[in-house]
Amino acid sequence: MNIILIIGALLSSGITFVGPSSVARGEYGEIKLFQSPATYSVESMVLLNDAGRQDKEVGYKIAGSLDVQAVWGIDSDFLLKFTLNSPKLLARGKLVTADYLPIKSIWDSYYKTEFYAHWKNGIITNAYLNPDEVTDVLNYKKSLISLFQLQIIDGEHNETDVSGNCDVLYDSISMQIIRKIKTKCKHPDTKDSSEGVTSRRLTRYTLSEKLDAIDEVHAEELHTAGYQELNAAIKARAWMRLRRDGVPRTTATKYPDFETAIAELPSNLKPVELPMLMTEDVLDNELSLEEAINDVVLDDEEEEAGGGGGGRARTAQAGLRALRALRNATQDHIAAILRAQSDARSLTAVCRVLGSAGSAHTHAGVSRELALSERDAPPPATHYLHALPLAHAPDESVVLDLVRLGTEARCGAVREAALLAAAASAARLANHAPHLSHTLRDALSKHLARCLDDECRALVARALGNLQRADTAELLLEQAERGGAAALHALQALQALPHEAIGPARQRRLAALAASMRPLEVRAAALDLFLVRAAPLPPPLVLARLSHELHVHAPAELRRLFWQRAHQLAEEHKPLADVLAMLAPEQRGWNALAISGTSSALVRPLGMFGVGGGRLESLQLTPGGVLRRGTVRLNVDGTPAPLLAIELWTRGLESLTGGVKSSEGGAEGGAEDEEEDMSGGLALTVGGARLPSVTLFDGQAQLLGHVWAGTGSTPTPALRALQPLGTRSAALPLLAAGTLHLHSHSAVALALDAQAQVSLWSRTALSELELRVGAASEARASLHLAGGTLRAHAQHAAEPRLRVAAHLDFYDRMALCVKVSTEDHVRRSNTTLHSELGSTQRKVRRERLLEVPQPGRTLALGPLNDAACNTLIA
Incomplete structure (x- = not known):
């Protein structure tokens, strides 16, 4: 009872309990500001620098003094008069240790200027400035006025000042010190998003001992943009400091009421909005569209001449310059550039860049010049359509026209490429234009219902995979369960869907599909998809039943893939490891895991690979030592989807290699001893967008013709692509300065070359693949x-x-050696800073170069592969 009385007494006495990090303002009495005139010394600094450095920046200072007097006031409502005295621009020379010294500038003509602000309850309701003054001066005065916007009540608020409309948090650190943090600032005149820019805005106020004046203000802003993990980032820092150091030499006239005070303001002062006046960006050293396109064509010509072109940093840089130049290009301009190309190779190189732009004017120009809708559309038209899915932000009108081309184009290759490009482009715009994704889903569903053969259904399945919508999972899973040649394509499309698309019920259906009597490649794809999606939270009974079915009935190749993939995923997901440990001993013992065969599932780190850490994922289905289906995925940090995925498939090669055809790989519904027709194909996925498949050979005669003719016996281009990884632009109001324009761009140029050599006399084969990024x-x-x-x-x-080499010996028995390696390379960063200040445009240039060696590595692919390599390459 006594405790209750004590608590009640404390509550009724009004005592406030305050945490150690802040102090309640009410404890220290009422704060009354602007009770007497004050003069402040003013100093501000603006700096640009490499985000990773603390020195060698470029910048300037502005110094002067500021008189602040109330010409009218009552309670917490004041009309404040500001007088800016003798502002000077200070800069330093080329030596980083030099002092800041005054230089001649426009500030010299503003020796003494007056401006006013209406301050009410801590908020600046109106600012009165001369709108004819230079923009720099106006913005500087707005920054000064904004420093006096101070609300006494702690907590979260919303304010508008020189930075725009901001969320503001006030925190009283002590009796005299108040901290103000601004976040989520949005200027009313800026359209560019600040995504990708890290900003910090902090102001610290120090009040007088009597709480009747502001003694000191320190405001600081820091903005960082670019790629810090790659040593290619810029930071902009600005700060302003006001210190009270006296009183004005002359006392301002006081007025009896607010209306009289406003009426007596100088005639050149007008009410202006407090947010900063924003200015347009001035693009320096930008190439014209013709120059940028010529650079792209020249790089491609060097590749043709044997200069090692394609997949070089300069290729990506040329592509970035061309994409920037294309932003304001007109349809007629694009058409003229296409007509100016003298040969098919240069036209193809230009089409790849135009496709990566994805703009409406670009598409209109290409459609007109290359006749995309006609039967005789030239081959560069398909290269343009292959590049469109890689565009970072394609125009909505382009996506809609691709849908039309996917059904109305008279050329089959154009229809296929357009449909796949439309789906991938709609997926990229899913957050900004969800209606496009809905339109594509409905159109593809209707297209699937009209399909009369597996080829049509497979195309729609691939397009649905590019669309990446969770609500298409049921449609694709039904297609996979239906069987036929489209089943494998449906499983591949399911792999591209979001994780939530495949819940427990669909996971059970995938497990049943993996255990069914389907072609081995279909069962392997279903098994891999089930394990990947179920790994975070595996269903114990479903996994146990699947393991038992595989242990009793499945071929050895499928069991190898199951355990290799399961162990890899168990290292990342402990729930899966726990469920695997609960399986029956006969299913997880050493005798069950010592499975013969050559199929494999591998995951290997590659180290730093271009724009981020790389990881290689490989799934090789090789019954009897003959590749039936192989997939390789290159995942790179900083990219939203696998940078590149390669799928290679073959059928009917057992007779050529001298092996006996296994019933494990037979066609669905076929007789056990039925021979499959020889065929092979290649499918590429770039940046999550599946491209049209390529048939390598169809029939034994065509394959042997390639062998005898030596087709592909030298490095042959299989892919050339430019993938923009992001383009971000922002215009931010920078305290005490002006409009800070920030731009960041990133792209990768991919070049994939392949070669194969087959000797029927010595019964050996060598295939090599080189990926240059x-x-x-x-x-x-x-x-x-x-x-x-x-x-x-x-x-x-x-x-x-990245190099992959496969040595195959099928003289008496099958032996395969695969070597995967990365080469030594160097990561280079270069930061250049420039300043031109004052009336004489004093120039300073600073530069920082950084080179980081990246050692190559040879990936370990297991002891059996190592033993084969020791024998074949000895």
Whole structure:
């Protein structure tokens, strides 16, 4: 009872309990500001620098003094008069240790200027400035006024100041110190998103001991943009400091009421909005569209001449410059560039870049010049359509026209490429234009209902995979369960859907499909998909039943894939490891795991690969030592989808290699001893977008013709692609300065070459694949003022290489050696800073170069592969 009385007494006495990090303002009495005139010393600084450095920046200072007096006031409502005295621009020379010294500038003509602000309950309701003054001066005065916007009540608020409309948090650190944190600032005149820009805005107020004046204000802003993990990022820092150091020499006239005070304001002062006046960006050193396109064509010509082109950093850089130049290109301009190309190769190179742009004007120009709807559309038209799914932000009208081409184009290759491109482009716009994704889903569902053969159903399944909609999972799973040649394509499409698309019920159906009597490649794809999606939270009974079915009835190749994949996933997902440990001993013992065969599932890290850490995932289905289906995925951090996925499939090669055809790989419903027709194909997925498949050979005669003719015996281009990874632009109001323009761009140029050599006399085969990746990232920052210019440019470039070599010996028995390796390469970063300040445009340039060696590595693929390599390559 006594405790209750004590608590009640404390509550009724009004005592406030405050945490250690803040102090309640009410404990220290009423705060009354602007009770007497004050003069403040003013100092501000603006700096641009490499985000990873603390020195060698470029920037300037502005110093002066500020008189602040209330010409009218009552309670918490004041009309404040500001007088800015003797502002000076200070800069330093080329030496980083030099002092900041005054230089001649536009500030010299503003020796003494007055401006006013209406301050009510801590909020600036109106600012009165001369709108004819230079923009730099106006924005600086707005920054000064904004520093006096101070609400006394702690907590979260919403305010509008020089930064725009911001969420504001006030926190009282002590009796005299108040901290103000601004977040989520949005300027009313900016359309560019600040996504990709890290910002911090903090102001610290120090009040006088009597709480009747502001003694000191320190405001700071820090903005960072670019790619810090690649050493290609820019930071912009600005701060302002006001310190009270006296009183004005002259006392301002006081007025009896607010209306009289406003009426007595100088005639050149007008009410203006407090947000900063934003200025347009000035693009320096930008190439014209013709120059940028010529660079792309020249790089392609060097490749043809044997210069090692394709997949180089300079290829990606040329592509980025061309994409920037294409932003404002007109339809007629695009058409003229296409007509100017003298041969098919240069036209193809240009079409790849135009497709990566994805703009409406570009598409209109290409459609007109290349006749995409006609039967005789030239081959470069398909290269344009193959590049469209890689566009970072395709125009909505382009996607709709691709849907039309997917049904109305008279060329079959154009129809297929357009349909796949439309689905992938709609997936990229899913967040900004969800209606496009809905339209594609409905159109593809109707298209599937009209299909009369497996080829048509397989195309729709691939398009649904590119669309990546969770609500298409049931349609695709039914297609997989239906069987036929489209079943495998449906499972591949399911693999591209979001994780939530395949819940427990669909996981059970995938497990049943993996245990069914279907072609081995279908069962393997269903098994892999089940394990990947069930690994975070595996259903114990379903997994146990599947393991038992595989242990009793499944061929050895499928059991090998099951255990290899399960052990890999168990290292990342403990629930899966726990369920595997509960399986019956006869299913997980050493005798059950020592399975013969050559199929494999591998995951290997590649280290730093271009724009991020790389990881290689491989799933090889090789019954009897003969490849039936192999997939290789290259995942790179910083990319939303696998950078590249390669799928190679063959049928009926057992007779050529001298092996006996296994019933495990037979066609569905076929007799056990029925021979399959020889065939093979290649399918590529770039940036999550599946491209049209390529048939390598169809029939034994065509295959032997390739062998005898030596087709592909030298490195042959299989893929050339430019994938933009992101384009971000932002215009931010920078305290005490002006409009800070930030741009960051990143792209990779992919070049995939393959070669194969077959000797029927010695019964050996050698196939090699080389993937060259040219990665380019850059960040730019610029601040263009009447008193000078600050610019920063950071670049990163890397050229990693991945090689895969397969040696096959089928003289008396099958022996296969696979070597996967990456080459040594160097990651290069270059940051350049420029400043041109004052009336004489004093120039300073600073540069930082950084090279980071990346050692190559040979990936371990298991002891059996190592033993085969020791024998075949000894």
